[in-house]
Amino acid sequence: MKTSRYKIDPNKSRRMMQGMPIIQQGEFAKILAQKAGVNQADALACVQAFPRAIRDLTVQGYVVNIDNFGNFFIRKVRVPSYSYKRKVGTGMKDAYAFVFRKVKAFATEINDILLGREKDD
Numbered sequence: 001m002k003t004s005r006y007k008i009d010p011n012k013s014r015r016m017m018q019g020m021p022i023i024q025q026g027e028f029a030k031i032l033a034q035k036a037g038v039n040q041a042d043a044l045a046c047v048q049a050f051p052r053a054i055r056d057l058t059v060q061g062y063v064v065n066i067d068n069f070g071n072f073f074i075r076k077v078r079v080p081s082y083s084y085k086r087k088v089g090t091g092m093k094d095a096y097a098f099v100f101r102k103v104k105a106f107a108t109e110i111n112d113i114l115l116g117r118e119k120d121d
Contacts, residue, residue, distance in 0.1 A: 058098065070102040 014021040023031070025047050033043035054072050057064050063073040074096050081093040111117075 068103060069106055070100055072098070072100050075099050
């Protein structure tokens, strides 16, 4: 029987970002598979497809809503333009910002868990 190379071990040396340990996508897929009751390969395939699916749908003009989590969408913005050759501002230009807006209830739930007001399931 093949064993998974992803083990959830708090003592394992991990890469860090801003002082916090990073869970890589393979390990995240293992955790997701356990919570969803599916196999790890299927969960990993979903995790890998997620960014492309969000990108494709938002570029087509959709807002992607994940219940009790948040919304992904693209917003047109105006940003300053600068000519490095002439070293002068050239006005404003259009750009697009990728946005994630969390659901307030999700943020409240996280605070409740971290502040001990609610038990994690």
